[in-house]
Amino acid sequence: MNRIGNNFFGMAMDTDVRALRSLAQTYFDAAYEMDAEKFASIFHPSSSVTKVGDDGNVGVTPIATWLAAVRNMEAPKQRGLERDDQILSIDVERDLALLKLKLQIPPRYFTDMLSCLKVNGTWKIVQKVMTSKT
Numbered sequence: 001m002n003r004i005g006n007n008f009f010g011m012a013m014d015t016d017v018r019a020l021r022s023l024a025q026t027y028f029d030a031a032y033e034m035d036a037e038k039f040a041s042i043f044h045p046s047s048s049v050t051k052v053g054d055d056g057n058v059g060v061t062p063i064a065t066w067l068a069a070v071r072n073m074e075a076p077k078q079r080g081l082e083r084d085d086q087i088l089s090i091d092v093e094r095d096l097a098l099l100k101l102k103l104q105i106p107p108r109y110f111t112d113m114l115s116c117l118k119v120n121g122t123w124k125i126v127q128k129v130m131t132s133k134t
Helices: 002-033 036-042 063-070
Strands: 043-052 058-062 087-093 098-105 107-118 123-134
Touching: 002 036, 002 087, 002 098, 002 107, 002 123, 036 043, 036 063, 036 123, 058 063, 058 087
Parallel strands: 043 123
Antiparallel strands: 043 058, 087 098, 098 107, 107 123
């Protein structure tokens, strides 16, 4: 009986990891294309983006405000810039997951930690915490 339980758990985890890899790929594509609607499809409506600003203070931006800013950004794809997307880690605990990603939008290089929850059977980003360097 335990063996069946472990196999079922392993299959569920594999399904979740595949779904989270797909979410990460959508995230990378949205960033390269600066596609606010694509981002909106993977973020929960009550999510936010958190980072330390140039002034040294922590800033928390509601996702709707962040998406509005994305709509006004020039896409790396339009500028013909190289992509360098990496999934550094995926950690899953039942209906909670943490994705650590690296990507570039030259001249900036980003590390993003995406807290995700499985909402009604679908993984959604509920919090993005990011840092970047030039």
